[in-house]
Amino acid sequence: ILNVEQSPQSLHVQEGDSTNFTCSFPSSNFYALHWYRWETAKSPEALFVMTLNGDEKKKGRISATLNTKEGYSYLYIKGSQPEDSATYLCASKGVPPQGGSEKLVFGKGTKLTVNP
Amino acid sequence: NAGVTQTPKFQVLKTGQSMTLQCAQDMNHEYMSWYRQDPGMGLRLIHYSVGAGITDQGEVPNGYNVSRSTTEDFPLRLLSAAPSQTSVYFCASSRDWTSGQPQHFGDGTRLSIL
Numbered sequence A: 001i002l003n004v005e006q007s008p009q010s011l012h013v014q015e016g017d018s019t020n021f022t023c024s025f026p027s028s029n030f031y032a033l034h035w036y037r038w039e040t041a042k043s044p045e046a047l048f049v050m051t052l053n054g055d056e057k058k059k060g061r062i063s064a065t066l067n068t069k070e071g072y073s074y075l076y077i078k079g080s081q082p083e084d085s086a087t088y089l090c091a092s093k094g095v096p097p098q099g100g101s102e103k104l105v106f107g108k109g110t111k112l113t114v115n116p
Numbered sequence B: 001n002a003g004v005t006q007t008p009k010f011q012v013l014k015t016g017q018s019m020t021l022q023c024a025q026d027m028n029h030e031y032m033s034w035y036r037q038d039p040g041m042g043l044r045l046i047h048y049s050v051g052a053g054i055t056d057q058g059e060v061p062n063g064y065n066v067s068r069s070t071t072e073d074f075p076l077r078l079l080s081a082a083p084s085q086t087s088v089y090f091c092a093s094s095r096d097w098t099s100g101q102p103q104h105f106g107d108g109t110r111l112s113i114l
Helices: none
Strands: A004-006 A012-015 A021-026 A030-038 A047-048 A056-059 A060-068 A072-077 A085-092 A103-106 A109-116 B004-006 B010-013 B021-026 B031-038 B042-051 B054-057 B063-064 B075-076 B087-094 B107-113
Touching: A004 A085, A012 A021, A021 A085, A021 A109, A030 A072, A047 A056, A047 A060, A072 A085, A085 B042, A103 B042, B004 B087, B010 B021, B021 B031, B021 B087, B042 B063
Parallel strands: A012 A109, B010 B107
Antiparallel strands: A004 A021, A021 A072, A030 A047, A030 A085, A056 A060, A060 A072, A085 A103, A085 A109, B004 B021, B021 B075, B031 B042, B031 B087, B042 B054, B063 B075, B087 B107
């Protein structure tokens, strides 16, 4: 099965702090890397989809980078605000090591809490 | 534009009962999928479909059936409910299965099996 790992599992920061978290994924048979923001009692919402090595994407204070050769992506939040509190999910689209069709597999997420 | 609509929002079943979770999208998306979300496990793929008439298994397909007779609908059937299937179920869709398309999620169905 595709193994997608996210770290840290949870993170507490103060309002105004900048923060980042990591998503690692198999670099072979890679097709795309997705980031989602998931607020409590809501459904996940797409932030970014990246496909090319070296891709960088930005949406307001949130940005992401992608390294497909070494199999990792970073999500950065600049000047965290309490409304940024959520679980951030990454998902890798690829072919599992045992073969078969492409699948989109999610990591377990990083839960961010921003204290006022 | 309703997006992805899941029904019901909540359901309680007894062990051994069967039921169908409904998912409909009005965006003419080709790709649809079902996930279950359990504490500490993230989102796990149950089944997915790349278009009408085509379905395939995800990571945790046992105990579930799907069909895709129309582009709009992708129901998930629990054949004989078990307590291990207590979970929150999310349906998602994307325009197609090409690399650059994000998933659009429904609001989820919270299912409890007694």
